[in-house]
Amino acid sequence: AAPVSMMAGGAKKILVLGGDGFCGWPTAVHLSDKGHAVTIVDNLSRRDIDTELGCDSLTPIAHPEVRIAAWKELTGKTIDFVNLDVAKEYDRLESLIKDKRPDSIVHFAEQRAAPYSQKGTKQKRYTVDNNVCGTHNLLTAVVEADCCAHIVHLGTMGVYGYGTSGGEIPEGYIDVVLPGGRDSRILHPAYPGSVYHTTKCLDALLFQFYAKNDGVRVTDLHQGIVWGTNTDLTSMDPRLTNRFDYDGDYGTVLNRFLMQAALNVPMTVYGTGGQTRAFIHISDTCKCIEIAINNPPAEGAQPEIFNQVAETRRVRDIAELISKNTGVEARFLANPRQEAAENELDVSNRKFRALGFEPTKLNDALFEEVQDVTQKYKDRCIPTKILPASFWNKKRAQEVAADK
Ligand code: NAD
Ligand code: USQ
Numbered sequence: 001a002a003p004v005s006m007m008a009g010g011a012k013k014i015l016v017l018g019g020d021g022f023c024g025w026p027t028a029v030h031l032s033d034k035g036h037a038v039t040i041v042d043n044l045s046r047r048d049i050d051t052e053l054g055c056d057s058l059t060p061i062a063h064p065e066v067r068i069a070a071w072k073e074l075t076g077k078t079i080d081f082v083n084l085d086v087a088k089e090y091d092r093l094e095s096l097i098k099d100k101r102p103d104s105i106v107h108f109a110e111q112r113a114a115p116y117s118q119k120g121t122k123q124k125r126y127t128v129d130n131n132v133c134g135t136h137n138l139l140t141a142v143v144e145a146d147c148c149a150h151i152v153h154l155g156t157m158g159v160y161g162y163g164t165s166g167g168e169i170p171e172g173y174i175d176v177v178l179p180g181g182r183d184s185r186i187l188h189p190a191y192p193g194s195v196y197h198t199t200k201c202l203d204a205l206l207f208q209f210y211a212k213n214d215g216v217r218v219t220d221l222h223q224g225i226v227w228g229t230n231t232d233l234t235s236m237d238p239r240l241t242n243r244f245d246y247d248g249d250y251g252t253v254l255n256r257f258l259m260q261a262a263l264n265v266p267m268t269v270y271g272t273g274g275q276t277r278a279f280i281h282i283s284d285t286c287k288c289i290e291i292a293i294n295n296p297p298a299e300g301a302q303p304e305i306f307n308q309v310a311e312t313r314r315v316r317d318i319a320e321l322i323s324k325n326t327g328v329e330a331r332f333l334a335n336p337r338q339e340a341a342e343n344e345l346d347v348s349n350r351k352f353r354a355l356g357f358e359p360t361k362l363n364d365a366l367f368e369e370v371q372d373v374t375q376k377y378k379d380r381c382i383p384t385k386i387l388p389a390s391f392w393n394k395k396r397a398q399e400v401a402a403d404k
Helices: 024-033 045-053 064-075 090-100 121-144 195-214 253-263 282-294 315-326 350-354 364-380 394-403
Strands: 013-017 037-041 079-082 104-107 150-156 173-177 183-187 218-223 225-227 267-270 276-281 304-308 311-314 330-333
Touching (some): 013 024, 013 090, 024 064, 024 079, 024 104, 024 282, 064 079, 104 282, 121 150, 121 195, 150 282, 183 195, 253 267, 253 364, 267 315, 276 282, 282 304, 315 330
Parallel strands (some): 013 037, 013 104, 104 150, 218 304, 225 276
Antiparallel strands (some): 276 311
């Protein structure tokens, strides 16, 4: 049965799990701005991990209650907030879904840093427990609540293994001939490069099973590395400011390089910098999620999979581009990660483009937005947190130690 929404004019009831995070907060305000009734569900674990790591968002971020009060004051629109652990508080999650009967549930609520997931046994186990249990709890709660909500999950390009097939990476599935000669359409082989990325591959199997067995409608967005800080909406008021991670565990490559350039310290290129990765700007993340919400798969269909990327770039080319603009040099460090030193990456994003997505490419104007933010808050940077602090295995740790 199609979901029954009590709201007028195409507006939907939407839960945003992980709506206090880097991608979740701008998406929550974007969806609220479009007239949807948004409820953020978050256990604030990301803020706790800041405390554990002795680090903080470079930008000062207001508490969820302050953020949503400011949003109400500025726009008249209401966002609800529920502090709930999706992985540990199953009964509360099921009750919330029964109570709210959402049309869509956007699922960001996972531990998302690959380096943090490789830091030690505590972090490895936490990442698996949190991510896999959280996703499974959500699926079973949707079924138990008879709710028909469309789940939009944030997955990762890293499930594919960054160009190991040698050709263009399709959107989720490949057509194969099985032994015996039967044609089949199967999930692209999983080839994760960290404990974190492995949890996203496990999520994909859970989605496949619950779609087949219970008719749960799922869209899995295989997203590239997100860069940028604020969107037009989170720039409206300092209380709406988005988080900005720069440390060796949570900071992602492009944002880290822009921040390092603003601080006039050498950019930390790992290995040869020959790693090619997919990128997307934070404003495009919000737009793609809106498109996904508006285009749910049919009940009983395989999970819909989109590659949520704007373009691919090589790490050393990004460093060179930023160096040209700022004069800051790249420093090539021994790679703390177990990954291919050089790879090609060609990714299809045709499905999103067919639905009207016009990707924002890396450009100077957007670089300036990040550099303005990093200049403004550079005194909040803890310089000892910039270098990598997690290693994929003992060999990598020794190589990095020898390189110092
Ligand atoms: P983030 O860490 O900033 O946000 C995640 C949020 O989820 C946090 O606010 C955290 O407190 C919350 N959370 C985690 N576990 C929870 C639980 N058990 N219950 C309730 N809340 C919980 O991460 P992000 O950068 O916003 O990423 C969001 C999602 O997008 C992740 O699933 C990530 O894998 C995916 N993604 C991110 C990027 C990126 O570059 N940031 C790229 C591709 C995919
Ligand atoms: N890198 C450097 N120098 C740095 C930081 C990173 O050279 O200072 C390199 C890494 O070795 C890696 C690449 O840059 O080859 C990307 O690293 P990253 O930390 O920017 O991104 P990653 O670990 O892949 O993870 C991020 C998000 C994750 C998301 C993923 C999308 O944290 O949640 O799933 O991007 S993707 O990479 O497309 O799989």
